[in-house]
Amino acid sequence: MNSFPIVVIGAGPAGLSAAIEAAKAGAKVLVIDENLKPGGQLFKQIHKFFGSRVHKAGVRGMDIGRQLLEETKNLGIEVWLDTEVCGIDQTKNIWAIRNKDTSVNIRAEKVIVASGATENAVRFPGWTLPGVMGAGAAQTMINTNHVLPGKKILMVGSGNVGVIVSYQLLQAGAEVVGIIEAAPQLGGYGVHTAKVRRAGVPFYTAHTIKRAMGDHCVAGAEIVGLDAGWNPIPGTEKVLKIDTICLATGLTPLTELAWIAGCEFTYIPELGGHVPIHDLHMESTVKGIYIAGDISGVEEASTAMEEGRLAGISAAADLGCYTAEEKRKRTLEIWDHLNALRCGQFGQKRRDAKDRILAVGKEMISWAVHV
Amino acid sequence: MNDEILCRCEEITEGQIREAIRQGATTVNEIKRWTRSGMGLCQGRTCRRLMERILSEEMGIPLKEITPATFRQPVRPIRMGIFSEIEDRDE
Numbered sequence: 053m054n055s056f057p058i059v060v061i062g063a064g065p066a067g068l069s070a071a072i073e074a075a076k077a078g079a080k081v082l083v084i085d086e087n088l089k090p091g092g093q094l095f096k097q098i099h100k101f102f103g104s105r106v107h108k109a110g111v112r113g114m115d116i117g118r119q120l121l122e123e124t125k126n127l128g129i130e131v132w133l134d135t136e137v138c139g140i141d142q143t144k145n146i147w148a149i150r151n152k153d154t155s156v157n158i159r160a161e162k163v164i165v166a167s168g169a170t171e172n173a174v175r176f177p178g179w180t181l182p183g184v185m186g187a188g189a190a191q192t193m194i195n196t197n198h199v200l201p202g203k204k205i206l207m208v209g210s211g212n213v214g215v216i217v218s219y220q221l222l223q224a225g226a227e228v229v230g231i232i233e234a235a236p237q238l239g240g241y242g243v244h245t246a247k248v249r250r251a252g253v254p255f256y257t258a259h260t261i262k263r264a265m266g267d268h269c270v271a272g273a274e275i276v277g278l279d280a281g282w283n284p285i286p287g288t289e290k291v292l293k294i295d296t297i298c299l300a301t302g303l304t305p306l307t308e309l310a311w312i313a314g315c316e317f318t319y320i321p322e323l324g325g326h327v328p329i330h331d332l333h334m335e336s337t338v339k340g341i342y343i344a345g346d347i348s349g350v351e352e353a354s355t356a357m358e359e360g361r362l363a364g365i366s367a368a369a370d371l372g373c374y375t376a377e378e379k380r381k382r383t384l385e386i387w388d389h390l391n392a393l394r395c396g397q398f399g400q401k402r403r404d405a406k407d408r409i410l411a412v413g414k415e416m417i418s419w420a421v422h423v
Numbered sequence: 424m425n426d427e428i429l430c431r432c433e434e435i436t437e438g439q440i441r442e443a444i445r446q447g448a449t450t451v452n453e454i455k456r457w458t459r460s461g462m463g464l465c466q467g468r469t470c471r472r473l474m475e476r477i478l479s480e481e482m483g484i485p486l487k488e489i490t491p492a493t494f495r496q497p498v499r500p501i502r503m504g505i506f507s508e509i510e511d512r513d514e
Contacts, residue, residue, distance in 0.1 A: 086499075139496030149501050155509045173469045175437065180428045304472055308498040311491075319487040325472070326491055 056082040056130075058367050059146060059160035061137050061309065064092020065353040066345025067166035068120040069360030070367070073382075075127040077365075077373035082158065083129060084148060086136045090124070091117040092168060093188070094353060096195040099216055101354055102241065113353060140165075140313045142338055162340050162367035165310055166360060169303035169324060169346035174208065178264030187217040187300035194224040202296025206273050207231040208261055209300030211239035212352075217298060218248050229294045232259040232275055234282065241398065261297070262289060270295055303350045310347065314338050318412050322405040323349030331413040333366035333383065334359055342367055349409065351394075351402055358390045429477075430470040432463020440474060444481040451475060451492040464500050467492060 058074050060067045063085035071081045089095070097113020124131065132150065139147040146158040171186035173179070183202060187209070193199045205226050207218045210233035218228045231248065236258045238245055249255065258278045265272035277288035305324045307317070315328040316337040327349050334342045342363035345356035362383060369379035394403035425438030435458045443457040451474050454460055460474060461467030467474070475489045 136499045136501070138499050138501060147496065149497075149499070149505060153502065153505065155505050170468055172472060175427065175429060175473055177427055180431055308466075308494040311494040312496060312498065317491075321487070325486075 054082075054156060054158045056080060056158060056160055057371050058082070058162045058164065058364075059084065059144075059158055060164045060166060060364075061140075061146075062092065062166035062168055062345070063087070063090035063131060063133075064166060064168055064345060064356065065094055065116070065120065066168075066356035066360035066363075067092070067164065068124055069357040070164045070166060070342075070344055070364035071129050071360075072120065072123050072127060073361045073364030074368040074373070075124075075129050077368040079368040079371055079373045081129050082160075083124070083131045084135045084137055084146075084158075085131070085133050088134055090121060090131055090133065094120070096191050097353065098195050098220065099244075102243075116353070116357075137309060140309050142314045144340060161371060162342065163313075164334075164342045164344060164360075164363045164367060165313075165336075165347055166343070166345045166356075166363075167306040167309060167347050169305050169350050171299065172302045172304055174261075174299055174301050176261050176263055178266065178270070181264050181266055181270050182268070183266070183270030183295055184264055184297045184299065187213050187298040188303075190296070190298045191217045191220060194220060200224055200226055201298075202226060202270075202294075204229050204294040205296045205298055206261070206275075206292055206294045207298050207300060209233065209239070209302070210245070210255060210257075211300060211302070212241055212244060213303075214298075214300030215240040215244040215248050217300060218253060219244065219251070221298075222248070222251055222253070226296075228253045229292050230254045230256055230275075232256045232261065234258070234260050234278060236280075260284065264297055265291070270297055273297055303346065305347045305350060307347055310336065310341070310343060313341055315341065315343075316416060318409060320349060320405050320408060322401055323351075323409075327409060329409060329413045329416055331417045332362075332387070332410065334363040335366060335417065337413075337416050340367075340370070349402070349406060355390060355393050355402075358386050358393070362386050429473055430458075430460035430463065430467075432465050432470075433459045433461075435460040435470075437477065440477055441481060444478060449478075449482065450490055451478065452490075454478065455492060461492060466494075466498065466500070 058081045060071045060083045063083050071083045075081050094113045094117030135150045137148045144160045190201045193201045205228045207214050262274040262276045276284045310328040317326045328336045344359040344363040365382050429437045448454045479486045
């Protein structure tokens, strides 16, 4: 039986940030990740981040990933890669499979679940044809594996994932034939959207995909305009000659482990559906189990890192590694950062949604000390 | 659309899922047991949300009132042989 005071599940921005804060205070931390490399999605984020300098604005995601790995190494944090967590119970026994073939049990005093999110599918005739894929998958192909998924792309969804991946597909040498958006207005940050528009990519707002065409793989797509009630308008169909359809239609938090650990959930559509209830310290309704990053509601790497820090500090403080005063001071600082990230046209909506989780958490988590 | 595959792992169509609901399935768990949709290799990662949406459409209830499917260990596909190699899990 392996035993660690703190086990972090997921070595993405949230998990690594949590591990770093806990280890800084002297806590012994194990980080587990199913992938062969740590960093989560950071190493495919070749674009610069937004926000203020404290949020690493202007720094590329992949460079933030390198900084986090450097810190993880310097602090001597143990990282198990190629390790899939298959189970966890309320007493914080974790069951994992290492290198696809060895079963291990790990006893933890505190668990931080930073398992991330998965891409949403949408269904339309032909959606299972080869050539239809998640936009995030296409991004992994071009930026991590250096493989172009296709030559002529249709992007479904104009949110940040849609426009950022479109731009990176252009950089990788593909043609983006169009970006369709079901809503009447575009969904991404102006900076990313404008870059794609300047490159000449057409946007189709109030449009959806009617079908993917092709016998054995995608050879085209039929799109159609939508009225104010989201119904297709007959006669507005248009056929685009493309070979790849990328779906940037949102993400769903990866919550399986939190469910089987017995965490209580609430439904917040703006954040991706069912999310575990948590308090200001990212502690769930199961004492000693924390969540951070996309599992607690789909946002961005910058907010994921701040949530990870909250969880890491709280878990370490509960083990006596930070004083109550240190915990309080750092927690308030981080909330200032989070509130600064969750403002403006896009951020305010996320902040309101997050406040709803915290409000439920306040009622359900009796031991929570409110700062 | 009805013969379009919805659960790719188990090759279950949208029509089969709608039929299960019309025959009386009222939850994602019931659709799973009835059709095997969501019980394949990916354990519903792709089709679970799509099943919830169809259930919401067919039953006329909002998505937030759809109870998600139950998750169980192991949450990842693993080799069956691993079970035979596990010794003294409670040591």
